[in-house]
Amino acid sequence: MSKKEFKSGFVAIIGRPNVGKSTLMNQVIGQKIAIMSDKPQTTRNKIHGVYTADNMQIVFLDTPGIHKRQSKLGDFMNMTALNTLREVEAVLFLVDAADGMGGGDRFIAEQLKDVKTPVILVLNKIDQIEPEALLPLIEQYSKLHEFAEIVPISAKLGNNVNTLLDQVKKYLPAGPQYYPEDQITDHPEQFVIAELVREKILHMTREEVPHSIAVTIEDMRAEKNGTVYVSAVIYVERDSQKGIIIGKQGALLKEVGKRARQDIERLLGSKIFLELWVKVKKDWRNQDRVLRDLGFHRDA
Numbered sequence: 001m002s003k004k005e006f007k008s009g010f011v012a013i014i015g016r017p018n019v020g021k022s023t024l025m026n027q028v029i030g031q032k033i034a035i036m037s038d039k040p041q042t043t044r045n046k047i048h049g050v051y052t053a054d055n056m057q058i059v060f061l062d063t064p065g066i067h068k069r070q071s072k073l074g075d076f077m078n079m080t081a082l083n084t085l086r087e088v089e090a091v092l093f094l095v096d097a098a099d100g101m102g103g104g105d106r107f108i109a110e111q112l113k114d115v116k117t118p119v120i121l122v123l124n125k126i127d128q129i130e131p132e133a134l135l136p137l138i139e140q141y142s143k144l145h146e147f148a149e150i151v152p153i154s155a156k157l158g159n160n161v162n163t164l165l166d167q168v169k170k171y172l173p174a175g176p177q178y179y180p181e182d183q184i185t186d187h188p189e190q191f192v193i194a195e196l197v198r199e200k201i202l203h204m205t206r207e208e209v210p211h212s213i214a215v216t217i218e219d220m221r222a223e224k225n226g227t228v229y230v231s232a233v234i235y236v237e238r239d240s241q242k243g244i245i246i247g248k249q250g251a252l253l254k255e256v257g258k259r260a261r262q263d264i265e266r267l268l269g270s271k272i273f274l275e276l277w278v279k280v281k282k283d284w285r286n287q288d289r290v291l292r293d294l295g296f297h298r299d300a
C-alpha cells in the first residue's frame with residue numbers, strides 16, 4: 001500500500017457578504033461540516049469547516065473582520081483578521097461573478113497588499129454568466145492583485161469545486177490530521193489545541209515518550225478580559241513518562257506550554273491562558289471506551 005504524504009493546513013475564506021462562502025463550504029464538506037458553537041469572543045476566528053480526504057485535511061477559517069460589514073469602512077478588516085491571513089497557508093478570496101467587481105472587492109484587495117500569503121481568487125456563480133463573460137472578468141480581477149491562482153466555480157452546482165481543492169492542496173505543507181475524519185463537534189478547535197500540545201511534547205521529548213500519549217481538553221472558556229482559559233490533561237502510561245514530561249522543576253512542561261500557547265494564539269487570534277496537567281492512566285491504550293472518551297483517533 002503506497003501512502004502518499006499527508007498534507008494539512010489552515011485556509012482563510014474571505015469575500016463580501018453573499019458571495020457564496022457558506023454555499024461553498026456546504027458543497028465541499030456537505031454533512032460533515034464542523035461548526036463551532038456560536039459563543040462570541042471565544043475565539044475571533046471561527047472554523048468554517050474541515051475537509052478531510054485520503055491524503056489531506058483543510059481547516060477553513062472564517063475571518064469575521066473581513067466579511068462582516070461594520071459601521072466604518074476603516075473597521076472593515078481589523079488587525080486580527082489581517083494577522084490571520086498572514087498565518088494561514090492560503091487565502092480563498094471569493095467574488096460574485098454574476099454581480100461583477102464592486103467596491104467591497106476592491107477594498108479587500110487593497111488590504112491584501114500587505115499579505116504575502118498566496119491568494120486564490122475564486123470566481124463564484126459562473127452558472128449565472130455567459131461563458132464569453134468569463135475571460136474579461138478574469139482580466140479585470142487580475143489587475144486587483146497578484147493572485148496565485150484564479151479558479152471559476154459554481155459553489156451551488158459544484159462545478160469545478162474539485163479543481164479548487166486541488167489548487168489549495170498545492171499550498172499545503174506536510175502535516176497531521178488535526179481532526180478526526182467524521183467528527184462533527186461544537187468545539188472543533190479543542191482538537192487542534194490538543195494536537196498542538198501533543199506535537200510539542202513529542203518534539204521536545206524525542207524517543208523518550210511514546211506517541212501513545214493523549215491530550216484532552218478538560219475546560220475551555222472565555223474570561224471577561226477576552227483571554228481564553230484552557231485546561232488540558234496529558235495522559236501517559238507510566239510514572240517515568242510523567243517525570244520526563246514534567247522535567248526538572250517543571251521546566252519541560254513549562255516550555256511545552258509556552259510553545260503550544262504561542263501556536264494556539266496565532267491560530268485562534270485570542271490571548272490564551274494554558275494550564276497543563278500530567279496524569280498516569282495505565283494501559284489506556286487497550287481500552288476502547290477510554291480511547292473514545294479521550295477523543296483519540298487512530299491513524300487510518
Ligand SMILES: Nc1nc2c(ncn2[C@@H]2O[C@H](COP(=O)(O)OP(=O)(O)OP(=O)(O)O)[C@@H](O)[C@H]2O)c(=O)[nH]1
Nearest residue numbers: 017018019020021022023124125128154155156157
Ligand atoms: N446561482 C448561484 N447562486 C449561488 C452560488 N453560490 C451561492 N449562491 C447563492 O448566493 C446566496 C448567498 O450565498 P451564501 O453562501 O449564503 O453567501 P455567504 O458569502 O456565505 O454570505 P454571508 O453569510 O452573508 O457572508 C445564496 O442565495 C446562494 O444560494 C452559485 O454558485 N450560483
